[in-house]
Amino acid sequence: MRPAPFALHRPATLADALAAIAAGALPLAGGQSLLPAMRLRDTEPEALVDLSGIDALDADIRIVDDRVHIGARVTHAALAADTALQAGLPWLTDAAAQIGDVQVRNLGTVLGNVCWADPRANLAVALLASDAAVIAAGADETHSAIPLDAFFTGFRRHALDGRLAVALELPRAPGARGCYLEFSRQRQDLALVNVCAVTDANGLRIAVGGIDPTPVRLHAVERDGAGALETALAPARHRPIADQHGDAAYKLHLADVLVRRALTAIGIAA
Numbered sequence: 001m002r003p004a005p006f007a008l009h010r011p012a013t014l015a016d017a018l019a020a021i022a023a024g025a026l027p028l029a030g031g032q033s034l035l036p037a038m039r040l041r042d043t044e045p046e047a048l049v050d051l052s053g054i055d056a057l058d059a060d061i062r063i064v065d066d067r068v069h070i071g072a073r074v075t076h077a078a079l080a081a082d083t084a085l086q087a088g089l090p091w092l093t094d095a096a097a098q099i100g101d102v103q104v105r106n107l108g109t110v111l112g113n114v115c116w117a118d119p120r121a122n123l124a125v126a127l128l129a130s131d132a133a134v135i136a137a138g139a140d141e142t143h144s145a146i147p148l149d150a151f152f153t154g155f156r157r158h159a160l161d162g163r164l165a166v167a168l169e170l171p172r173a174p175g176a177r178g179c180y181l182e183f184s185r186q187r188q189d190l191a192l193v194n195v196c197a198v199t200d201a202n203g204l205r206i207a208v209g210g211i212d213p214t215p216v217r218l219h220a221v222e223r224d225g226a227g228a229l230e231t232a233l234a235p236a237r238h239r240p241i242a243d244q245h246g247d248a249a250y251k252l253h254l255a256d257v258l259v260r261r262a263l264t265a266i267g268i269a270a
């Protein structure tokens with residue numbers, strides 16, 4: 001199907017992009033989630049703002065003083081190929097490398113994946129376990145950090161509230177270990193359930209996608225270990241998408257298996 005008619009803004013400055021967003025336009029990054037949804041008429045925005053011509057939005061991955069900066073125009077392919085991240089945060093590059101196919105990875109952006117806010121988005125889950133924050137620019141161009149713990153507010157909903165995401169920031173704690181795992185029907189599909197576990201000097205963080213309308217942290221397991229997993233994944237606590245690929249019990253079983261495998265992979269008894 002063709003998308004409903006829409007206006008396309010192609011601003012060169014952040015100020016013009018923010019003005020268009022304030023007037024109701026939706027940001028367009030790689031288009032790998034938004035455009036298919038528009039073709040299905042799942043969403044019918046009246047206007048889009050193409051982010052590709054804005055110099056202020058960078059495509060840099062920088063590590064400075066144990067902080068990682070990921071610019072708004074960094075693609076999945078660029079993240080997966082970054083050698084510093086492969087060495088220091090390999091669970092992130094693994095998550096990026098498992099997204100879709102090569103075309104999707106070349107066009108889709110890390111921030112687009114997060115801002116689409118699908119509960120099973122690879123990088124949403126991996127970055128939630130990595131203690132990342134979205135740096136958001138408001139209409140007056142002031143920047144604020146939104147921790148991913150507070151970013152996802154519902155199925156494909158987020159806390160930007162008319163702001164533009166301009167970067168991601170996350171710690172690179174020395175000695176951190178992490179593991180990203182997903183279960184998909186076939187190689188290029190969105191995961192049915194995905195999991196990322198990261199341990200560093202600040203403790204253990206476990207994020208799970210596909211068992212609730214947003215990616216979630218398993219705080220009880222982070223605190224009490226795998227013994228708390230059965231209670232943490234009790235059906236009454238979650239709302240997995242039950243679809244033709246499996247019912248709620250199946251999705252929770254997948255989460256249990258993947259969390260245990262991820263914990264084992266980072267050396268934590270499971």
Ligand SMILES: Cc1cc2nc3c(=O)[nH]c(=O)nc-3n(C[C@H](O)[C@H](O)[C@H](O)COP(=O)(O)OP(=O)(O)OC[C@H]3O[C@@H](n4cnc5c(N)ncnc54)[C@H](O)[C@@H]3O)c2cc1C
Binds near residue numbers: 051112115165190
């Ligand atoms: C065939 C196929 C297979 C796929 N497989 C997977 C998969 O296995 N795993 C997975 O996680 N994803 C998968 N995807 C989705 C893909 O990763 C997308 O690239 C990604 O989800 C969205 O990134 P994008 O840059 O294309 O964003 P777009 O589609 O352009 O935008 C997505 C959403 O984010 C908003 N947005 C984008 N950038 C910003 C910003 N800077 N600030 C505020 N809002 C913004 C847009 O307004 C829109 O609502 C697949 C897609 C396809 C077509």
